[in-house]
Amino acid sequence: TASLTLLGIESSCDDTGAAVVTGTPGEARVLSSVVQGQGQLHAAFGGVVPEIAARAHAERLDHCVAEALETAGIALRDVDAIAVTAGPGLIGGVLSGVMCAKGLAAATGKPLIGVNHLAGHALTPRLTDAVAFPYLMLLVSGGHCQFLLVRGPDDFTRLGGTIDDAPGEAFDKAARLLALSQPGGPSVEAEARAGDPARLRFPRPLLDRPGCDLSFSGLKTALLRARDEMMTDNALHRQDRADLCAGFQAAIVETLREKTRRALEIYLQDAPAVPVLAVAGGVAANGAIRVALQELCDQNGTRFTAPPLALCTDNAAMIAYAGMERHAVGESDGMDLSARPRWPL
Numbered sequence: 034t035a036s037l038t039l040l041g042i043e044s045s046c047d048d049t050g051a052a053v054v055t056g057t058p059g060e061a062r063v064l065s066s067v068v069q070g071q072g073q074l075h076a077a078f079g080g081v082v083p084e085i086a087a088r089a090h091a092e093r094l095d096h097c098v099a100e101a102l103e104t105a106g107i108a109l110r111d112v113d114a115i116a117v118t119a120g121p122g123l124i125g126g127v128l129s130g131v132m133c134a135k136g137l138a139a140a141t142g143k144p145l146i147g148v149n150h151l152a153g154h155a156l157t158p159r160l161t162d163a164v165a166f167p168y169l170m171l172l173v174s175g176g177h178c179q180f181l182l183v184r185g186p187d188d189f190t191r192l193g194g195t196i197d198d199a200p201g202e203a204f205d206k207a208a209r210l211l212a213l214s215q216p217g218g219p220s221v222e223a224e225a226r227a228g229d230p231a232r233l234r235f236p237r238p239l240l241d242r243p244g245c246d247l248s249f250s251g252l253k254t255a256l257l258r259a260r261d262e263m264m265t266d267n268a269l270h271r272q273d274r275a276d277l278c279a280g281f282q283a284a285i286v287e288t289l290r291e292k293t294r295r296a297l298e299i300y301l302q303d304a305p306a307v308p309v310l311a312v313a314g315g316v317a318a319n320g321a322i323r324v325a326l327q328e329l330c331d332q333n334g335t336r337f338t339a340p341p342l343a344l345c346t347d348n349a350a351m352i353a354y355a356g357m358e359r360h361a362v363g364e365s366d367g368m369d370l371s372a373r374p375r376w377p378l
């Protein structure tokens with residue numbers, strides 16, 4: 034098949050992204066990937082403010098696109114198609130991206146390709162590691178937590194997922210409860226290194242129930258209670274805080290490990306010669322989680338792969354790549370492409 038070059042646009046949460054990817058499905062490379070985070074804009078509010086996010090995306094997208102093209106060393110007329118996240122996500126941000134992509138498509142006559150943000154994450158191992166279908170994907174981020182059986186560019190089976198919070202959200206809330214900096218994942222992980230994971234036993238929700246569903250919202254309540262019992266004069270000793278982090282992280286690691294074991298069991302019933310477990314999402318940066326998943330894969334004759342962090346977290350290269358997979362099989366959208374706040378795979 035002929036080589037394709039796609040421009041990708043991402044604006045579904047709090048990262049504005051534009052990227053250029055070239056090649057063929059399973060053999061593509063990233064020519065540029067520009068990501069502008071909005072952490073500072075939302076920091077004072079303790080979470081992403083949709084209105085502020087949408088405005089920032091609208092203001093920054095043009096510049097990100099120009100920079101992505103320049104870094105890739107190509108002009109807009111050289112791209113074969115324009116891919117954009119059409120959902121799921123914060124609707125104002127998604128709309129900003131879709132309108133930007135429609136403008137570029139209308140001005141150039143290039144095909145417009147709407148991409149599901151989750152499909153972008155789920156197909157990333159094919160961009161970074163040439164992984165063949167079918168593979169098992171664990172998507173763990175601040176907003177998502179699910180197991181996907183990926184059989185083709187548009188063939189995903191959800192084996193299970195969180196019934197409440199995502200693990201990244203749990204880490205972020207834990208950090209808030211313990212007065213640690215945001216994002217919470219890296220700071221809780223750093224504290225946990227100095228802590229004793231066995232001192233406090235946090236709940237392992239849903240482990241007693243069959244299936245691959247997960248739950249993390251009860252953990253923060255348990256953390257709050259344990260913290261309050263340890264506090265004296267409204268202060269928390271350093272070691273106590275480290276132990277809380279270690280126990281909290283251990284509960285998340287063990288829950289993810291056991292549910293991943295069950296998802297692997299389902300996948301391995303009908304797996305290819307070289308079975309693969311891939312992770313994506315910001316939480317995949319967690320060292321303890323990676324070690325647990327690597328061990329699990331070693332025990333099950335499965336290859337473990339994780340994209341480099343910049344392509345694990347929200348970015349537009351994964352959107353350009355997912356667009357390439359769609360474009361390669363002749364799919365595209367019209368100017369009636371709509372932005373979808375909810376869009377299950």
Ligand code: KG4
Pocket residue numbers: 046173174175176177200201202204205216217218219222314315316317318319320345346347
């Ligand atoms: O994929 P991502 O960048 O975007 C969102 O889904 O928003 O993931 C961000 C999430 C945050 O909740 C952050 O706390 C978490 O990933 N995270 C981590 C680590 N690094 C980032 N969680 C656990 N351990 C880490 N080292």
Ligand code: ZN
Pocket residue numbers: 150154174346347
């Ligand atoms: Zn994402």
